[in-house]
Amino acid sequence: MNRNFTFQHNNNPKHISKSTKAWLHQKKINVLEWPSQSPDLNPIEHLWGDLKRAVHRRYPHNLTDLERFCKEEWVNIVTSRCAMLIDSYPKRLSAVIKSKGVSTKY
Known part of the structure; x- marks a missing residue:
């Protein structure tokens, strides 16, 4: 997948769990900072x-x-x-x- 993108999601607890954050970081996926x-x-x-x-x-x-x-x-x-x-x-x-x-x- 092209890495020239920024992933957008809300601050739903399942989206900001430690395991999700770790997976996104491991995959080097840029995530848009998002107000809760x-x-x-x-x-x-x-x-x-x-x-x-x-x-x-x-x-x-x-x-x-x-x-x-x-x-x-x-x-x-x-x-x-x-x-x-x-x-x-x-x-x-x-x-x-x-x-x-x-x-x-x-």
Whole structure:
């Protein structure tokens, strides 16, 4: 795998365990410093929020509805939304750095 990348994950305990840190270090994987409890940087967190709101608006009555609505709404997420989240990443990263890791408007 190309080593010219930086791995991004949140500070979930399983991601920051000693064994995980040791494995990442042993594999020489660059890891982005990440403020704890900060979903502000991860574009997928915003997409999960979009999906959750869209499914909630449809009021699933059972597990079958929930699964079907999730699949239908996921397909309906437009690629421009994904592109916007990725394009806004530098601005969101700067905002989190400026706020020293606390909540931002993003």
